[in-house]
Amino acid sequence: MATRHRLLLDGEERTVVVDEAGDQVTVTVGEGEPLSIDVTTSGIPGTFSLVIDGQPAQAYVTRRGQGFEVTVDGRRFLVGPATGGGRQRGGIGGKDRLGEVTAPLAGVVVDVRVAVGDRFSAGQTLLVIEAMKMQNEIQAPHDGTVKAIHCERGGRVEQGALVLEYDADGTETAS
Amino acid sequence: MFKRVLIANRGEIALRVQRTCRELGIETVAVYSEPDRNALHVRLADHAVCIGPGPSTESYLVIDKIIEAARATGADAIHPGYGFLSENPRFVDACEASGITFIGPPASAMRALGDKVSARKLMETAGVPVVPGANDISADDFETARREAERIGFPLLVKAAAGGGGRGIRVVERIEDLEGAMRASGAEAASSFGDATIFLERFVTEARHIEVQMMADQHGNVRAYGERECSVQRRHQKLVEEAPSVAVSPELRKRLCDAAVAAAKSCGYQNAGTVEFLLDKSGEFYFLEVNARLQVEHPVTELVYSVDLVKQQLEVASGEALPPLEGPLEPKGWAIECRINGENPYLNFMPSLGLVERVEVPLGPGTRFDSMLFDGLDVPVFYDSMLGKLIVWAEDRELAIKRMRRALHDLLIAGVDTNVPFHLALLDNEDFQAGRIHTNWLENSFTMPALPEDDPRGMTALIAAALASGMVASAAPASAGAPASSRWLRAGRANAMQQRVAAGGGRGWRRGTGSS
Numbered sequence: 001m002a003t004r005h006r007l008l009l010d011g012e013e014r015t016v017v018v019d020e021a022g023d024q025v026t027v028t029v030g031e032g033e034p035l036s037i038d039v040t041t042s043g044i045p046g047t048f049s050l051v052i053d054g055q056p057a058q059a060y061v062t063r064r065g066q067g068f069e070v071t072v073d074g075r076r077f078l079v080g081p082a083t084g085g086g087r088q089r090g091g092i093g094g095k096d097r098l099g100e101v102t103a104p105l106a107g108v109v110v111d112v113r114v115a116v117g118d119r120f121s122a123g124q125t126l127l128v129i130e131a132m133k134m135q136n137e138i139q140a141p142h143d144g145t146v147k148a149i150h151c152e153r154g155g156r157v158e159q160g161a162l163v164l165e166y167d168a169d170g171t172e173t174a175s
Numbered sequence: 176m177f178k179r180v181l182i183a184n185r186g187e188i189a190l191r192v193q194r195t196c197r198e199l200g201i202e203t204v205a206v207y208s209e210p211d212r213n214a215l216h217v218r219l220a221d222h223a224v225c226i227g228p229g230p231s232t233e234s235y236l237v238i239d240k241i242i243e244a245a246r247a248t249g250a251d252a253i254h255p256g257y258g259f260l261s262e263n264p265r266f267v268d269a270c271e272a273s274g275i276t277f278i279g280p281p282a283s284a285m286r287a288l289g290d291k292v293s294a295r296k297l298m299e300t301a302g303v304p305v306v307p308g309a310n311d312i313s314a315d316d317f318e319t320a321r322r323e324a325e326r327i328g329f330p331l332l333v334k335a336a337a338g339g340g341g342r343g344i345r346v347v348e349r350i351e352d353l354e355g356a357m358r359a360s361g362a363e364a365a366s367s368f369g370d371a372t373i374f375l376e377r378f379v380t381e382a383r384h385i386e387v388q389m390m391a392d393q394h395g396n397v398r399a400y401g402e403r404e405c406s407v408q409r410r411h412q413k414l415v416e417e418a419p420s421v422a423v424s425p426e427l428r429k430r431l432c433d434a435a436v437a438a439a440k441s442c443g444y445q446n447a448g449t450v451e452f453l454l455d456k457s458g459e460f461y462f463l464e465v466n467a468r469l470q471v472e473h474p475v476t477e478l479v480y481s482v483d484l485v486k487q488q489l490e491v492a493s494g495e496a497l498p499p500l501e502g503p504l505e506p507k508g509w510a511i512e513c514r515i516n517g518e519n520p521y522l523n524f525m526p527s528l529g530l531v532e533r534v535e536v537p538l539g540p541g542t543r544f545d546s547m548l549f550d551g552l553d554v555p556v557f558y559d560s561m562l563g564k565l566i567v568w569a570e571d572r573e574l575a576i577k578r579m580r581r582a583l584h585d586l587l588i589a590g591v592d593t594n595v596p597f598h599l600a601l602l603d604n605e606d607f608q609a610g611r612i613h614t615n616w617l618e619n620s621f622t623m624p625a626l627p628e629d630d631p632r633g634m635t636a637l638i639a640a641a642l643a644s645g646m647v648a649s650a651a652p653a654s655a656g657a658p659a660s661s662r663w664l665r666a667g668r669a670n671a672m673q674q675r676v677a678a679g680g681g682r683g684w685r686r687g688t689g690s691s
Binding site: 003004007009010014016018020025027029034037039041043044045047048050052057059060061062063067068069070071072073074075076077079081104105106107108131132136158159165 | 374412517519522525526527528529532534556558559560584586588589590592593595596599624630632633634635636637638639640641642643644645646647648
């Protein structure tokens with residue numbers, strides 16, 4: 001029985017087909033070759049021990065919203081479903097979707113420097129989040145206009161939380 | 176020896192001190208702020224006292240609360256760890272007034288070393304080399320200043336005697352600029368500190384940060400445990416430390432150790448301390464300051480000198496003499512420490528904190544991990560971002576670098592970002608491997624490599640996420656009747672149904688608290 005998963009990794013949509021026949025598991029990523037997979041795990045959250053075409057790998061998988069956070073050899077990935085609910089950043093170095101600003105870290109919002117309807121330009125500081133005694137300025141990824149603000153001064157935000165929505169100037173998509 | 180020791184700290188250092196106490200049969204008292212209730216140092220102590228809310232100014236920094244906790248639990252000594260109250264002479268006075276032994280230097284030594292100019296004069300008298308300079312110059316005495324500047328050489332620094340926090344400091348490259356710099360520095364010092372006195376100091380460029388670990392007992396014995404190299408720094412924060420240093424020969428080591436012993440004797444120092452030096456390109460070294468406490472990076476010294484520094488701190492504080500030496504003190508092998516911080520090296524080292532889902536600690540030969548992490552720890556936002564210290568020992572530096580690389584790959588911290596990728600990149604850097612480093616090297620010459628395109632780890636993550644999606648889907652009530660089609664799915668399904676992580680990010684529950 002084959003199952004098709006549409007997943008979002010680092011802002012990029014990927015299709016992964018998992019085919020299970022008895023105890024045989026085959027996985028195909030995008031247009032790639034089918035890979036023979038041997039997998040064991042105690043559950044989620046938990047460690048997935050994989051042998052991919054004879055090559056061992058391990059991943060620590062936990063739920064994060066509608067998707068998963070997967071840690072592989074020191075790198076964290078957020079893998080979300082490609083449609084709806086995927087309001088997470090793409091893990092380390094990940095980017096927000098166009099029109100959305102998410103909190104890159106958990107902390108306390110100490111300043112909101114724009115209001116709904118304000119125009120801003122790329123690089124302008126929109127808000128400031130304090131964590132571990134350090135103030136972190138959250139800058140606009142694009143030129144645009146503030147559509148909605150989902151946090152308030154003095155409030156706590158979690159990493160990946162949607163804090164601001166905007167209408168981006170122009171119609172180009174996020175690079 | 177003490178019967179019961181209160182540890183006035185938290186995090187990995189509270190655990191570090193506790194471990195030695197437990198080995199020596201000394202009972203421990205933990206203090207904790209409310210968000211630290213679940214911390215390991217609370218669980219593993221013999222007694223625990225809550226000392227208030229999260230901000231350290233309302234808990235770990237409140238002298239009266241710590242003293243009261245010591246009294247209430249009958250502690251006969253206090254170990255301050257590092258940071259917080261460890262270098263506060265008023266805390267030492269308060270311990271003394273309550274008849275509690277402070278495990279650290281006397282308040283008088285702390286005060287003598289705390290002021291920059293007084294420490295400088297103390298070291299000059301003791302024959303410890305200080306950065307060439309001239310003390311106590313009036314900001315309008317240009318004639319004296321010019322004469323002294325010619326003697327010191329350029330570039331030099333004009334500094335405010337009462338200065339601090341970088342205020343009142345000017346770099347002077349040429350003698351023509353001296354007067355202007357003195358006026359500016361004097362004016363800034365007068366307005367900031369109400370004292371226009373300045374002093375001149377040679378600007379030592381491309382210097383290494385070399386420090387010497389010393390230990391002094393109450394009987395006049397001072398011992399120096401060689402040097403640590405701490406030149407890898409960002410914004411004056413040390414990130415990697417090693418012992419010994421590639422830049423220190425046995426002959427230089429002896430001179431550094433002699434200087435550290437003289438520094439300790441100059442002010443009646445007792446207990447553990449670190450004498451910091453600048454080592455310039457020509458091999459000359461200069462006194463910087465004394466850190467009157469146990470240092471974060473003490474484990475590298477412990478590994479190359481086979482010594483438990485906390486044990487010696489407890490012994491000398493209880494009046495014992497330093498143990499006799501069986502031979503000359505020489506470093507054996509090589510030790511490196513990497514500070515593992517909760518920060519994202521790909522996002523300008525932005526702090527990353529939150530729930531640590533899972534920790535897998537590196538093991539194997541020569542590997543030590545001093546940390547307060549455990550599965551399910553929600554790292555409090557009130558304190559610094561250090562999650563632990565990974566320390567390795569090997570026969571030589573090259574092997575130690577290889578071992579550290581292996582250990583970093585073995586370390587799993589899921590749930591928060593860490594600077595492990597930075598450490599791996601540093602270990603691969605040619606300058607670092609050759610030991611060609613100084614205190615500005617990291618900020619001036621090191622660039623964090625970008626994330627690799629087409630990272631093979633992304634493929635593994637995608638495959639794991641797709642398999643996880645399948646597990647969750649088959650465990651969901653809607654498809655509860657569908658047969659589990661493979662072994663791993665059946666095995667994992669029960670666990671998948673027991674979502675152990677609450678939606679809010681926290682894990683577990685707590686009852687029985689009086690406070691809220």
